[in-house]
Amino acid sequence: MEQNIQEVLLTEEQIKNRIAELGRILTEEYRDKNPVVIGVLKGVVLFYADMVREIKTSCQMEFMRISSYEGTDSTGKIIIRQDVSSDIQGRHVLILEDIFDTGNTLSFVYQHLLEKKPASVKICTLLDKPSRRKPGVTLQADYVGFTIPNYFVVGYGLDYNEYYRNLPYIGILKPEAYT
Ligand code: 5GP
Ligand code: MG
Numbered sequence: 001m002e003q004n005i006q007e008v009l010l011t012e013e014q015i016k017n018r019i020a021e022l023g024r025i026l027t028e029e030y031r032d033k034n035p036v037v038i039g040v041l042k043g044v045v046l047f048y049a050d051m052v053r054e055i056k057t058s059c060q061m062e063f064m065r066i067s068s069y070e071g072t073d074s075t076g077k078i079i080i081r082q083d084v085s086s087d088i089q090g091r092h093v094l095i096l097e098d099i100f101d102t103g104n105t106l107s108f109v110y111q112h113l114l115e116k117k118p119a120s121v122k123i124c125t126l127l128d129k130p131s132r133r134k135p136g137v138t139l140q141a142d143y144v145g146f147t148i149p150n151y152f153v154v155g156y157g158l159d160y161n162e163y164y165r166n167l168p169y170i171g172i173l174k175p176e177a178y179t
Pocket of ligand 2: 041042044099
């Protein structure tokens with residue numbers, strides 16, 4: 001597995017420190033708001049587990065599962081495999097996502113959740129690749145862990161064909177590992 005990593009982009013420690021910083025901001029933002037923290041599976045799993053532990057105020061946890069991405073290429077087609085299981089009308093919603101790439105997924109999820117009439121919806125993404133944004137996507141993340149260049153990254157929840165999610169850091173995959 002690790003022999004296919006060209007370079008470590010973000011170490012475990014960098015990730016941990018940044019999540020602690022975001023946690024302080026989100027704790028203030030959501031104090032007494034009893035937010036519903038919605039994770040977009042599966043890529044968000046490790047970020048989600050670490051992030052919610054740094055949000056030191058009461059919250060509820062929900063998940064959505066979306067399919068949109070095959071291999072290293074966004075198909076742009078989005079299917080909801082699993083929707084949130086509780087009523088979020090009137091609630092403060094915080095979406096957690098692994099990576100904001102073309103914006104297809106988050107734009108879709110954001111619109112979908114807005115239709116449920118929450119009190120507010122904000123987005124916190126661990127990684128942002130603004131250079132990949134599809135023209136016409138105006139949505140922005142409210143909280144960003146790291147802004148990164150246009151590399152295909154794996155680890156810390158992010159996969160290539162369902163592998164590498166369990167790496168504790170974020171790495172750049174060797175191009176030869178795609179083939
Ligand atoms: P978008 O819909 O913004 O194009 O893509 C979002 C989804 O594509 C992410 O949730 C993630 O699953 C996948 N994705 C985008 N860029 C990368 C990347 O660099 N590495 C991996 N492993 N997945 C990515
Ligand atoms: Mg994802």
